[in-house]
Amino acid sequence: MFQYMITGGNPLVGEVVVGGAKNAALGIIAAAIMTDDVVYIDNIPDVRDINVMLEAIQEIGVTVERVDRHAVRIDASTIHSVVVDDEFIKKIRASYYLVGALLGKYKHAQVALPGGCAIGSRPIDQHLKGFRMLGAKVDVNSDRIITQAIDLIGEHIYLDVVSVGATINIMMAATLAEGKTIIENVAKEPHIVDVANFLNSMGAEIKGAGTDVIRINGKTKLHGTEYSIIPDQIEAGTFMCAAAISRGDITVTNIIPKHMEATTAKLLEMGCEVIEFDDAIRVVGTLRQRATPVKTLPYPGFPTDLQPQITTALALAEGTSVITENIFENRFRYVYELVKMGADIDVMGNKAIVVGVQGLKAAELSAPDLRAGAALVLAALSAEGLSYVKDIEYIQRGYENFEDKLQLLGGNIKIVAVEDIGSTTIGDSIRPIKIYK
Numbered sequence: 001m002f003q004y005m006i007t008g009g010n011p012l013v014g015e016v017v018v019g020g021a022k023n024a025a026l027g028i029i030a031a032a033i034m035t036d037d038v039v040y041i042d043n044i045p046d047v048r049d050i051n052v053m054l055e056a057i058q059e060i061g062v063t064v065e066r067v068d069r070h071a072v073r074i075d076a077s078t079i080h081s082v083v084v085d086d087e088f089i090k091k092i093r094a095s096y097y098l099v100g101a102l103l104g105k106y107k108h109a110q111v112a113l114p115g116g117c118a119i120g121s122r123p124i125d126q127h128l129k130g131f132r133m134l135g136a137k138v139d140v141n142s143d144r145i146i147t148q149a150i151d152l153i154g155e156h157i158y159l160d161v162v163s164v165g166a167t168i169n170i171m172m173a174a175t176l177a178e179g180k181t182i183i184e185n186v187a188k189e190p191h192i193v194d195v196a197n198f199l200n201s202m203g204a205e206i207k208g209a210g211t212d213v214i215r216i217n218g219k220t221k222l223h224g225t226e227y228s229i230i231p232d233q234i235e236a237g238t239f240m241c242a243a244a245i246s247r248g249d250i251t252v253t254n255i256i257p258k259h260m261e262a263t264t265a266k267l268l269e270m271g272c273e274v275i276e277f278d279d280a281i282r283v284v285g286t287l288r289q290r291a292t293p294v295k296t297l298p299y300p301g302f303p304t305d306l307q308p309q310i311t312t313a314l315a316l317a318e319g320t321s322v323i324t325e326n327i328f329e330n331r332f333r334y335v336y337e338l339v340k341m342g343a344d345i346d347v348m349g350n351k352a353i354v355v356g357v358q359g360l361k362a363a364e365l366s367a368p369d370l371r372a373g374a375a376l377v378l379a380a381l382s383a384e385g386l387s388y389v390k391d392i393e394y395i396q397r398g399y400e401n402f403e404d405k406l407q408l409l410g411g412n413i414k415i416v417a418v419e420d421i422g423s424t425t426i427g428d429s430i431r432p433i434k435i436y437k
């Protein structure tokens, strides 16, 4: 068991290089098994969820060659099973992409029900609706999604909710369906566009990714490709927020600034200086930033995956901010931890009312999920004194070398074994948090 030991209080300053987008890579690795030719993928982040996905496809016979830390060669001509059910795949969300990929290619898939961060009920009804409309029979038992079709036939599908996962999954299956598929009310996140571009580079015919309507002309076969994954918008946004939280000066490089517009807008409203370059953004925090409202929305709205990070920044801003979480109903669990540090935040249904305080106090913290974990690390780096963040395996699901990147920015953070801590009493709870339903 390991945890972060953090001595906070100094501004984070310097340059940080962002890696490939985890959530694009998860879809792209699944899509790579839809051809029997060799696929080369570059700019893959070396994070836990990706490694679980790569291991899962190996379990069903796919040959995965690690070319280097961030590149793989995938050969799915050796697949011997459409049943993906190993003990690790159950823990990640993106296991569901193997349903779309295998159903498209083999018209049959049996995949463990998805896990992922506990940030809400996270139904998959829209994925299943899409597969059914394409002509598949879908059964869900206590631990597996089982789907089979004689043929998949293109359809006109309207998604009742805007879903990243359902959009990518249905798009994959429809790529190898017969005829035309139109999917309406789709998600528009940059990783949707990246997965569509990847599939197109394999010979798929997908138009409209990045808009509300995706049109697909089904193909009988896909071919091999070489592809480089886009930069991770959420990792970039996390470091942009880090500049605000630590009142530092961080240049985030290897990014697509257009993808960061919602984050840039909020940091500007808070009074940060934000300077855009071709493939970088510099964020300069001020001694006291200003409150601002934030509402999470599907792209191009403010991403739910940056909600804990911006809330942490607003916990230190002048004035009262209202944060509205519109995507996942259980994404404020980390607020308990911030309150332990002296933040003044109350949660009322899907809103957090944040009254900014001057500073946070060191504390013993626990990461409740991936993004909240990252936010708590940044909170600890801003707080004078010694903090610990445990359950860091959540953070390692989606951030590569998080501690190394923060150290390069001047953060005093290291990984220690839990038993190395000794008996220290850190921080205390200043008041209980009020939860209104």
Ligand code: EPU
Pocket (backbone or CB within 6 Å): 023, 026, 093, 094, 117, 120, 121, 122, 123, 124, 125, 126, 127, 128, 161, 162, 163, 164, 165, 166, 187, 304, 305, 326, 327, 328, 370, 371, 398
């Ligand atoms: N939803 C449904 N039915 C469905 C699918 C989704 O009601 O069939 C609802 C969800 O409950 C949620 C909303 O629609 O309220 C949006 O969910 P979406 O399907 O877009 O999320 P997801 O595919 O489960 C992906 C990312 C998440 C990210 C969300 C939103 C992956 C592997 N996960 O999840 O990433 O928060 O999109 O952008 O791509 C993370 O990286 O930390 C993370 C949680």
